[in-house]
Amino acid sequence: MDTVIQSLGLTVAYGSQRAIDNVTVSFPERQITAIIGPSGCGKSTLLRSLCRLVELTDGVEIWGRVIFDSEDIYAPGVDVTDVRKRIGLLAQRPYPLPMSIYENVAYGPRIYGIRQRSALDELVEKELQAAGLWEEVRHRLNEPASALSIGQQQRLCLARGLAVEPEVLLCDEVTSSLDPLSTQRIESRLIELKQQYSIILVTHVLRQARHLADYVVFMYMGELIEHGPSEEFFANPKHEKTRAYLAGEFY
Amino acid sequence: MILHRRLVKDRIAYYLMLAGAGLSIALVPLIALALAGRASTLLDQQSLGKLMFSVTWSPLKGEFGFLPFVVGTFWVTGLAMVIAVPLCMLSAIYIAEYAPNRLRASVKPLIDLLAGIPSVVYGLWGILTIVPFLRDYLIPRLSGLTRIGLLNAENPTGYSVLSGGIVLAVMVFPVIISTLDEVFTAVPHGIREASLALGASRWQTIKGVVLRRASPGIIAAIVFGFSRAIGETMAVMMVVGNVAQIPRSIFDAGYPLPALIANNYGEMMSIPMYDAALMTAALVLLLVVFLFTLGARLILMQAMRSV
Ligand SMILES: Nc1ncnc2c1ncn2[C@@H]1O[C@H](COP(=O)(O)OP(=O)(O)O)[C@@H](O)[C@H]1O
Ligand SMILES: [Mg+2]
Numbered sequence: 266m267d268t269v270i271q272s273l274g275l276t277v278a279y280g281s282q283r284a285i286d287n288v289t290v291s292f293p294e295r296q297i298t299a300i301i302g303p304s305g306c307g308k309s310t311l312l313r314s315l316c317r318l319v320e321l322t323d324g325v326e327i328w329g330r331v332i333f334d335s336e337d338i339y340a341p342g343v344d345v346t347d348v349r350k351r352i353g354l355l356a357q358r359p360y361p362l363p364m365s366i367y368e369n370v371a372y373g374p375r376i377y378g379i380r381q382r383s384a385l386d387e388l389v390e391k392e393l394q395a396a397g398l399w400e401e402v403r404h405r406l407n408e409p410a411s412a413l414s415i416g417q418q419q420r421l422c423l424a425r426g427l428a429v430e431p432e433v434l435l436c437d438e439v440t441s442s443l444d445p446l447s448t449q450r451i452e453s454r455l456i457e458l459k460q461q462y463s464i465i466l467v468t469h470v471l472r473q474a475r476h477l478a479d480y481v482v483f484m485y486m487g488e489l490i491e492h493g494p495s496e497e498f499f500a501n502p503k504h505e506k507t508r509a510y511l512a513g514e515f516y
Numbered sequence: 517m518i519l520h521r522r523l524v525k526d527r528i529a530y531y532l533m534l535a536g537a538g539l540s541i542a543l544v545p546l547i548a549l550a551l552a553g554r555a556s557t558l559l560d561q562q563s564l565g566k567l568m569f570s571v572t573w574s575p576l577k578g579e580f581g582f583l584p585f586v587v588g589t590f591w592v593t594g595l596a597m598v599i600a601v602p603l604c605m606l607s608a609i610y611i612a613e614y615a616p617n618r619l620r621a622s623v624k625p626l627i628d629l630l631a632g633i634p635s636v637v638y639g640l641w642g643i644l645t646i647v648p649f650l651r652d653y654l655i656p657r658l659s660g661l662t663r664i665g666l667l668n669a670e671n672p673t674g675y676s677v678l679s680g681g682i683v684l685a686v687m688v689f690p691v692i693i694s695t696l697d698e699v700f701t702a703v704p705h706g707i708r709e710a711s712l713a714l715g716a717s718r719w720q721t722i723k724g725v726v727l728r729r730a731s732p733g734i735i736a737a738i739v740f741g742f743s744r745a746i747g748e749t750m751a752v753m754m755v756v757g758n759v760a761q762i763p764r765s766i767f768d769a770g771y772p773l774p775a776l777i778a779n780n781y782g783e784m785m786s787i788p789m790y791d792a793a794l795m796t797a798a799l800v801l802l803l804v805v806f807l808f809t810l811g812a813r814l815i816l817m818q819a820m821r822s823v
Pocket of ligand 1: 279283284302303304305306307308309310311322
């Protein structure tokens with residue numbers, strides 16, 4: 266198994282409180298990794314520190330390294346916009362940009378200098394298809410994105426994220442605010458997308474982790490407790506915390 | 517029994533507040549009615565429309581043209597906005613988007629403090645610094661340099677609509693900056709993050725997402741600032757020169773409506789109709805400011821709903 270991104274002794278603190286503590290873990294390439302654990306255990310913090318979004322929080326401190334493409338993304342001189350382009354994040358709640366459906370998807374490519382209308386048209390269609398939204402919006406591309414339902418908005422955000430062609434796709438509980446049908450749609454897209462992308466998925470729904478993940482990382486109170494290939498992890502958890510969590514003794 | 521007393525107190529408080537609110541709402545039409553009553557002797561003879569568009573202000577001959585004052589008001593206010601809006605946009609963007617929380621927390625009270633400085637102090641500051649700056653530096657350097665009429669410096673004194681505009685701009689900074697800051701803060705953090713997560717730079721995010729989302733609010737803040745500025749033009753009577761003419765250049769003297777009223781009320785009252793003319797001026801001012809403030813409120817409400 267090849268590693269796409271790896272954290273080394275990663276510690277993140279908000280003020281004096283450590284949200285993740287000394288996390289060292291490798292994420293496999295072109296597979297789906299699920300990060301699981303009870304609420305508040307640092308899953309989001311870990312995910313957001315893999316794409317340098319965590320540093321936007323006021324008063325946050327970060328130690329350790331994150332190796333991506335054989336470079337530390339926290340090294341001085343690294344272009345943070347380049348890191349964020351190559352490692353995309355899909356947030357828990359969809360935040361459509363204040364523009365049309367079309368412009369939402371074209372937003373990233375435009376930033377990277379694609380101006381030609383035909384190229385943009387093609388890209389927008391391709392990514393909306395990849396996100397499974399094309400058929401629903403092809404006749405209303407110029408409507409404001411906020412007019413979509415929340416499930417459609419989340420798929421739009423997926424298309425928007427894919428349009429900058431990231432190598433890694435981070436997903437933070439992306440289905441937690443969605444209805445079952447929308448959840449199913451997103452899940453099936455993710456399974457298709459792992460052909461091309463390495464996906465790291467935070468979830469607190471064990472069913473989703475079992476269903477989607479090739480690899481599982483279990484966190485508890487900011488610490489990495491156990492990680493391993495999905496089948497092994499679920500069939501044969503080694504740590505007693507993991508066993509208790511899988512047995513539903515705490516959430 | 518105790519419950520009963522609490523209910524009675526509740527009722528009393530309710531009626532007191534109702535009376536207070538009713539009184540303050542009724543105040544505007546009451547003032548307008550009083551002004552209209554005193555203005556009627558003039559308005560019976562000449563229509564408001566004719567007065568508004570007549571250029572000659574010559575009370576001894578019974579000619580009361582308000583146009584120079586209305587135009588003067590809008591000159592000073594317009595200049596103030598031209599100066600204030602770009603600067604306020606930059607400061608508000610910095611405060612809301614770039615400044616660390618701690619700095620932001622200490623700057624905001626300072627801005628509110630600025631809003632509390634009495635306007636006469638700003639007027640004095642204008643006489644002490646802005647007027648001499650124009651007279652000694654700007655006008656000598658600009659005169660003869662361009663043929664642009666707006667920059668013609670035929671009046672070398674420095675007492676001009678530009679001085680008024682600068683002083684007024686500084687006066688409306690706080691209200692525009694705080695309104696803009698509120699508008700920017702109302703933009704959800706998640707959409708900034710969505711843009712940054714795609715690899716947009718901070719400035720690209722502000723330009724492409726934050727300003728776009730905030731644009732109705734920005735317009736509202738500007739209109740709001742404008743309506744405040746019109747009402748405050750009295751404070752600049754110390755620096756605008758007070759000549760009843762239509763300014764042609766930013767260095768010409770002007771005469772805003774509030775300055776007209778403040779300078780002349782109580783004097784020369786023996787001139788027939790003078791009193792009625794000033795009342796008409798006050799009525800016009802009240803209506804203009806009222807309409808602008810109302811418009812600004814409506815736009816602001818609309819904007820806040822769409823954000
Ligand atoms: N912006 C923040 N400021 C302060 N503390 C935070 C912030 N975000 C998260 N935390 C704290 O860090 C810990 C981990 O949070 P988080 O990473 O969101 O966990 P999870 O995603 O697993 O629910 C929690 O204790 C939470 O209270
Ligand atoms: Mg979370």
